[in-house]
Amino acid sequence: SYPVVDILEIKGKIVPNDYKDIYDWIGWSSTCPRDVSDSVQKANGETLDVEINSPGGDVDSASEIYAALKGYPGTRIHIVGFCASAASMIAMAGWSEMASTARMMVHRVSAYADGNCHEHDDTSEALQKADRSVASAYVTKSGMTEKQALDMMDKTTYLTADEAVKLKLVDRVM
DSSP states (O other), rough: OOOOEEEEEEEEEEEHHHHHHHHHHHHHEEOOOOHHHHHHHHHHTTTEEEEEEEEEEEEHHHHHHHHHHTTTTEEEEEEEEEEEEOOOOOOOGSSEEEEOOOOEEEEEOOOOOOSSSHHHHHHHHHHHHHHHHHHHHHHHHHHOOHHHHHHHHTTEEEHHHHHHHTTTTTSEOO
């Protein structure tokens, strides 16, 4: 076990780097990939404790955050509140614990679309591929099949800490 250097808070909406300044200016909590990469650099090989309380947000930004944390060997995730949508994917990036009062929610990726039927077909195909990408994080963490992960996402599933541990999406209840 390494000494804790800092706590990285993943709070509020998950946003692209270019949106972070706007959220800060408005005074809304948010986390962007740059926040995470800066914390990983500062951790410099020491343990990086990550505290999550987020409703989710941009799936591509969450993927970048997941990759940065997954690639860092000292990542410890602490789910302290709501861990939903894109934030639940981030929670799969390392060893994790969840407060008994916290909740996790998983669902299918969503988007807005306009245009003709072919453009809607393209959007549907892109969303299905994004769903499989998100499901891969759940599969890697838990050992469940892709079908099990997608079925869970189909239902917009809310999980207690005990349920998340039982599914092996979280390692232990705090």
